[in-house]
Amino acid sequence: MAAVRSSSKAGRKLFPKMFEPLDLGPAGVLKNRVLMGSMHSGLEKGSIMGGQVDLTNMGEFFAERARGGVGLIVTGGVAPNRAGWVSPFAAKLNNTSEMESHKIVTSKVHDAAPDAKIAMQILHSGRYGYHPLAVAPSAVKSPIGWFTPHALSSKEVHKTIADYAKCASLSKEAGYDGVEIMGSEGYLINQFLVERTNFRTDEWGGSYENRMRLPVEIVKAVREACGPDFIIIYRLSMLDLVEGGSNWEEIVTLAQAIENAGATIINTGIGWHEARVPTIVTSVPRAAFSWVTEKMMSSVDIPLCTTNRINMPHVAEKILGDGQADMVSMARPFLADSQFVNKAEEGLVEEINTCIACNQACLDHTFKGITASCLVNPRACHETDIEIEPVAPGRKERIAVVGAGPAGLAFSTTAAERGHEVTVFDMADEIGGQFNMAKQVPGKEEFHETIRYFGAMLNKWGVKVALGKKVGVDELKDFDKVIIATGVSPRTPPIPGIDHPKVLSYIDVLRHKVPVGKNVAVIGAGGIGFDVSEFLTFHGEMKTKADDVSVDEYLEEWGVDKKNETRSGMLEPKAHTAARNVTLLQRKHGKVGAGLGKTSGWVHRAQLKKADVSMVGGASYDRIDDEGLHITITDKKDKEKKTTQVLDVDNVIICAGQEPLRELEEPLKAAGVKVWRIGGAEEAGELDAKKAIDMGTRLASKIEDAEQGEVLTMDIGTGAKVIEFFRDIRNKKAGINK
Template identity: 80%
Template structure:
C-alpha cells in the first residue's frame, strides 16, 4: 500500500471507481468553456490540437480526472452558433488528438468529455426547451420539444457518449445543472408540459434518468459517467431538497459513477463563483447529500488552494474536490501541492475577467494571472538563446512589472526591478483592501515567491532616474511605472474635502460619513465598496465569513427552503455614498460581464445612490454642486448640491512615462507596459498579459511592437447572431 502524502494525505488518496478504474487522487479538474472546444458549420472535422495541448499540460500537472468544456449532443444543444458538437464519426475523429495528447502526457490521468445541451440558454435561433419560456439572459424564445423530439434528444446523448468513448475519452459528464436543458426539465419554472415529461416531479425527472440509463447502455460498465446534479438552484420555483435527493438516488440506480455538485442557475441572483464568494462556500450542500447515495460525491465552487480541498475531504464533506479555474491559473497546482510547494501556486482569484467574461463574449478564454492558459499555441515560453541574453531593468513592481520580470528571468535574462514603494504589488496593494478582493493577496504572494526563487534583483524604496539606468548599462528598460490619478477641471477641486482614490485606499485618509464618488468605473465601484463596509483586516480568502455571505445574499444553509432562497439580510452601510458619472445609462456598464451585476447589486443593497448624466459645477464648503441633465431634453438640467464631507476622485488616470524620452535619447531600448502604456481604466488582465508576452520574445522584438492576446473568431460569430436577433426583434443598436 502506497504511503500517504505527507502534505495533503486525503487529497492524494486514490479513489476506486470499480469497473470504471481507479483515480490517482481526489482532484477533479472541473469543466470550463474555453473556446478551444471548436465546432464547424456542417459538423465535419476540426483541428483540436490547441485543446489537446491545454489538457496535456494539466494532465502533466497532476490532475487525476479532467472534464472538458461543454460539447453539444446535437445542433439544437449548441451553446453558441457553430460551437462544439459531437454527433457523428467525423467530429469524433477530431477529438482523438485531445485524448491521445492527454494520455501521452500522463498515462495515469483520466479525461471525461462534458455533454452539455444548452436548452433555452443557447445563443442561437435553433434553441429548444421543455416549454417555450424565454430565459432572462437569453436571446431567443426556445422551440418547445415535442414528445418524440425529447426521446430523440435522449438518444442523442447516448450517441454522443458512445462517440466520446470511441474517441478515447475515459468518461463523460452529463451536465444537469446551472440551468441548462436538463435543469429546465426538472422545475416548474421552465417545464409547463403535460406529457410524460411534465407535471409531477417523477415525470419531470424522467428526462435525466432516461439519459443516464441510455448512456450507460451505450458505453458499457468500464466507462466513467459523471452526473452534474443541481443541488441548490437559487432561483424561484426551483427544486426542493427532497426532489434533489430522489433524483440523486435514481441517477445512481441508472448507472452513474460520480455525482458532481452543481450550484445555482446562470440567471440566479446569488453570486456563486466570483472573488467575493468565500472559499468552499457550498461544500455544506454536498455534505448533506453524502449519507443519501453510495457512489462518490464531488464538491465544487471557489476551492482554489490545496489546504481548502484537504479540509473538505478530511471533514467528510465530499469524496472528491472539483477545481476548475485554479487549473487555468496554474496547470501545476496538483504537482505543487503534492510536493509541498504551496507558495509557488499561482492562485485563482475568482475574478472571471479572462475566463467567463471572455466566454460570454465568444473570445478564447485565458486567465488574468496566467495569460498562457488556453494560449499554449500563441504564447510559448522558451529559454532565451544564450547569445541573446539581456540585462534588463524593470521600473515598477505592479502587475505588469512583476509578470514581465518573472517570465523574463524564467527564460534566462538578467532582471533588476526598481520601485519607489516599499512592497511589491503596485495597484494590487490597493485592490486587496477592497472587501471581497482578499484573494489579491495571493497573487502578490505568488510573484514575490517566484521572483525570489528565480533570483530577480529587487530594489524597493528606490526612485530611479534615467541617468542611473544609463550608467548601469542596461540593454533594455521596461517602463512599468503605472499611472497617476487624473484631476478633473472642476472649480474647487483643490478644496480640503477632495481626496483621490489613492488617498483613500493606499494612504488610509480619514473619510467622513457622507461621501460623493466622482467616476463610476471599476475604481469608483471599488472605492464605494470599500467605504460602505466596516474596516477589515482580512488578508486571505480563507478569512471571508461564510455565514455572513449566506445571510447577505439570502441563502438557506439548511437547504430546507425550496431553491435554497431566503430574504437577504444586509447590514446598514457605514456611510452615505453617492456614486456619479458624466455618461448617461447604467452605472458600471463597463464592469465585467459576469461580475458587474454583483458589484451593482452589492451597492444597491447598501443604499448607494447612483446618478448618471451629470456635470460637476463646483466644490465648496457646501459640498459638491452638480447639474443632472434631463433624459428627455439634454438641454435642460436640474441643479443639486450634495451635502457631503468628502468628494473622492475616481475620474481616470494618466500614464507615468517621464523616464521614456531621456532613455530613448540615450539610445536605450525602452518599452512601456501596463498602465504606463495604456492608462484608461486600470486593467490588470491586460497589464499581466502585455508584460508576459513582451518577456516571451523581447530579444527578437523592437520597441513599438504590439503584444496582445489572440481572442479567436468566436466573438465575430456571436456578434453576427446578436445582430440577427436584434433585427428580428426590431432592436436598433
C-alpha cells in the same frame, strides 16, 4: 516566504486525503481526488484545417494539466446536437467526422500522463442557447437569453435522449475515459426538472416523477451505449437558487435515481446562471458550498464531488478530511496554474499561482465569444501562442524593469525564468503596485495571493529587487534593455474647486488612508469608483486572508438557506448597514457601471444597492466648494431638461480615470537605451490588470527578438464577431421575443 523544493513528495503528508486514490469499480481507479472541472474556454470549437476541425490547442491545454497531476479532467461543454449549442457554431459531437477531431485531445492527454483520465462534458444549453435554434421543455424565454426557445415535442425529447447516447458513444470511440452529463446550472436537463421552466402536461411534465424522467433516461441510455467500464459523471443541481426550483427531497430522489441508472460519480452544481446570488466571483468565500454536498453524502453510495471556490490545497484537504465530499472539483484554479497538483504534491504551496476568481479573462471572455484565458496566467488556453522557452545560449541580457506592479512583475518573473538577468525597481516599499490597493476592497482578499505568488517567483528565479528607490537615467543606462512598467497617475478633471480640501483621490483613500467623512460623493463609476464605494460603505473588520472570510455571513447576506430546507435554498437576504452615505456619479446616461465585467458587474451593483449607495448617471460637475459638490443632471430622454443640485458631502473622491506615467521614456531613448512600455504606462484607461499581466508575459516570452517599443497583446479572434451577428438577429426578432 520562499518555497523549499523537495523530491520526497512532501505534499502527500500535508494533503493525504487529496492524494488518496479513488476506486471507481469497473471504470478503474483515479490516482487522486482532484477533478478538473468543466469550463467554457472556446477551445472546444477548434479551428478549421482542410475542412476538418482541428482541436490541437484544446489537446495542448488539457495535456499540460494532465502533466500537472490532475486525476480526472472534464472538458468544456460539447453539445449532443445542433439545438444544444451554447453559442453559434459551438462545439458539437454527433457524427464520425467530429469524433475524429477529438482523438487528438485524448491522445495528447494520455501521452502526457498515462495515469490521467479525461471525460468529455455533454452539455445541451436548452433555452440558454445564444442562437435561434434553441429548444426547451416549454417555450419560455430565459431572462438572460436572446431567443424564445422552441418547446420540444415528446418525439423530439426521445430523439434528444438518443443524441446524448450517441454523443457519449462517439466520445468513447474518440478515446475519452468517460462523460459528464451536465444536469445543473439551468441548462436543458435542469429546465425539465423544475416548475419554473417546465409547464408540460405530458409524460415529461407535471409530477416530479415525470419531470425527472429525462435525466434518468439519459443516464440509462449512456450506460447502455458505453458499457460498465466507462465513467459517467452526472452534474446534479443541489441548490438552484431561483424561484420555482427544486426542494431537497426532490434533489435526493433524483440523486438516488441517477445512481440506480448507472452513474459513476455525482458532481455538485450550484445555482442557475440567471440566479441573483453570486456563486463563483471573488467575493464568495472559499468552499462556500461544500456543506451542500456534505448533506447528500449519506443518501447515495457512489462518490460525490463538491465544487465552487476551492482554490488552494489546504481548502481541498479540509473538505475531504471533514468528510464533506469524496472528491473536489477545481476548474479555474487550473487556468491560473496548470501545475497546481504537482506543486501541492511536492509541498511547493507558495509557488501556486492562485485563482482570484475575478472572472475577467475566463467567463467574461466566454460571454464575448473570445477564447478564455486567465488574468494571473495569460498562457492559459494560449499554450501554443505564448511559449516560455529558455533563452538561447549567448543571448542572455541584463534587463531593468521600472515598476513592480502586475505588468512589471509578470515581465520580470517570466524573463528571469527564461534565463535573462532581471532587476526590478519600484519607489514603493513593497511589490504589487495597484494590487496593494485592490486587496483592501472587501471581497477582493484573494488579491493578496497574487502578490504572494509573484514574491515567491521573484525569489525562485533570482530577480534582483530594489524597492523604495526612484531611479533615473544614470542607474538605467548600462542595462541592455529597460521595461517601463511605472503604471498610472490619477487623472485630475477640470472641475472648479478641484483643489478644495474636501477633494481626495482614490489613492489618498486606499493607499494613504486619509480619513473620509460620513457623507461622500464618488466621481467616476468605473471599476475604481465601485471599489472605492464598496470600501467606504463596508462596516466591519478588513480581512487580509481569504480564509478568514465568513461563509455564514455571506450566506446570510445573500439569502441562502444553509440548511437547504426551503425550495431552491433561498431566504430573505440580510439587511446591510453601510458605514457611510455614498453617492456614485458618472457623466454617461444609462446603467451605472455598465462597463464592468458581464459576470461580476451585477454583483458589484447589487452590493452597492444593499449599502443604499445612490447611483447617478448623466451628471456634470459644476464646482466644489464649502457647500459640497454642485452638479447638473441632464434628463436621459429630454436633453434640454436639466436639474441642478448641491450634494452636501464631507468629501469628494475622484475616480475619473488615469494618465500613463512615462516620464523616463524620452530621457532613456535620448541616452541610447532600448525602451519598451507595458501595462498602464502603455495604455492607461481603466486600470486593467488582465491586460497588464498579458502584455508583460508576452513581451518577456520573446524580449530578445522584440522590436523596440513593440506591444504584444492577445488576439481576440473572430468569435466575438459571430456572437455580434446573432445578437443582431435577436434584435431584429425582438418584437416576437419579448
